[in-house]
Amino acid sequence: MVSDFSDPFPSDDVPAVPDDEAAAPAAARRGRGAVGNVAHRFDTDSRRAIDDGWQGGGPEPEFEPPPLRTTVAVERARRIMSRNDSPDIPFDRSINPYRGCEHGCVYCFARPTHAYLGLSPGLDFETRLVAKANAVEALRAELSRPGYRVDVLSLGAATDVYQPIEREWKLTRGLLELLLETGHPLSIVTKGATVERDLDLFARLAARRLLAVYLTITTLDAAVARKLEPRAAAPWRRLEAIRALSAAGVPVGVSVAPVIPFITDDQLERVLEAAREAGAQAAFYTVLRLPWEVEPVFTNWLEAHYPDRKARVMHCIESLRGGRHNDPRFGTRMRGEGIWADLIRQRFARAVRAAGYSQQRIELDTTQFVPPRRDVKRRADGDAPQLALF
Known part of the structure; x- marks a missing residue:
């Protein structure tokens, strides 16, 4: 991938790149999921956090660091579609127009991908984001290749x-417009209420059996979700989004x-019942998995929010994962194994x-695809395509 900037994340705008925070007490950051940055597997430096007395416990009031800003760097992708041959998921291709995710879900299995950028899968993953500004043009080029064979495309895997x-970049909307233009089937999994913005395109895609949307709801307990x-x-907003999509x-x-x-x-039962009442037709689940750096991010979060449950949670995960904290084997990595896995199933x-x-x-139609024209260019203002004259 090619970035427009040699150093898109100035050091004075964001927290320092990964520290080993094991020596410092875990503390939640307002509006963020991870409680700090964790070292990643490509790190060449090792750091140790030291409490200098300003983090509380002294005569001064406890110090609360300022809120972290979200920064977005621009990248121009040579290819936008990722392929996989995993038997555990029902699609073999996906598109992610963004790197990192501001939602800050502490359990996100994608956090370790930030290590490829030299950034931490901890706070960096949710504060130092990358937008693939040419996502639509890159997808158009891939779909127009003579050897392309259509199948369901997952947006945001x-x-x-x-x-x-x-809301500002609108890359997802641009991708939807192209997929509608070409009759390409797609599925979306999201936790964002912004999904309602694209109901106009969704209705047209759905009328042709080209679209399925899944809202992820982990819990109805707002305090836990926060x-x-x-x-x-x-x-409750995700339930409202299900209701709006179903009505459309x-x-x-x-x-x-x-x-x-x-x-x-x-x-589990409460979420399924509430989603069905709101109009959901289909349902699936996975159990927590902790690949690579997700494990320290999650255990630090447990220490900050549920220290009394930490040992109990981790022991149960070991029961689900054959005595380990993560089991990458196909067939078990999504659902686990053993007594707990059977009970959840x-x-x-x-x-x-x-x-x-x-x-x-939800089954989709894969027979309507028509490759996009290779001579279509984007207008200078980026708002709409125009045909090339020569």
Whole structure:
């Protein structure tokens, strides 16, 4: 990938790049999920945090650091579509127009991808974002290749395409317009209420059986959600988004993901029932997984918010993951194994039947695709395409 800036994140605008914060007490940051930056696997330097007495405990009032600003760097992607051959997920291609995600979900499996940028999967992941400004043009080029074969495309498989910066950048809307133009089927998974902005395009895509939208709801407990995913839409707003999508004729489902033992698992049945009442047709779930640097981000968060539950939560995760904190094997990484995994599976199946869901996945039409014209260029103002004269 090519960035427009050699150093898009000036050091005086954002927190220092990863520190080892094990020596300092974990403390929540207002409006952020991670409680700090964690070292990543590509780090060449090692740092140790030291308490100099200004973090509380002395005669002075406890110090609260200022809120962290969100910064956005610009990148021009050579290719925008990612491929996978995982048997655990129902699609083999996806697009992520943004790197990092301001929603700040502490459990996000995509956090380790920030390490490829030399940034921390902790606070950096949710404050130092990247927008792939040419996402629409890059997708047009890929869809127009002679050898392209159509299948369902997932928007936002790693980072949320309706995170707050989409309101300004509108990359997701541009991608939707192109996919509608070409008759390409797609699915979206999101926690963002901004999804309602694109109801006009959704209705046209849905009328042709080209679209499925899933709202992720981990819990209906607003206090837990505020700590767990601080800048995502509130749980009740996600239910309202399901209701609005359903009313517009858009096939919509609910993703209960991830199920976190002793944090959100008690909400499984309530979420499924509420989402079905709002109009969700389909439902699926995953259990928490902690690949790479997600583990220290999550354990630091537990220490800050639920220190009394930390040992209990981690022991249950070990039970789900064959004695480890993460199990990357296909077939078990999404659902886990053992007694706890079986219990969650049975509870989910029973709740889905009781609520009256018709299916787990929404089927889409893959026969309408027409490759985009290769001679289409963007207007100078970027608002609409125009045909090339020569």
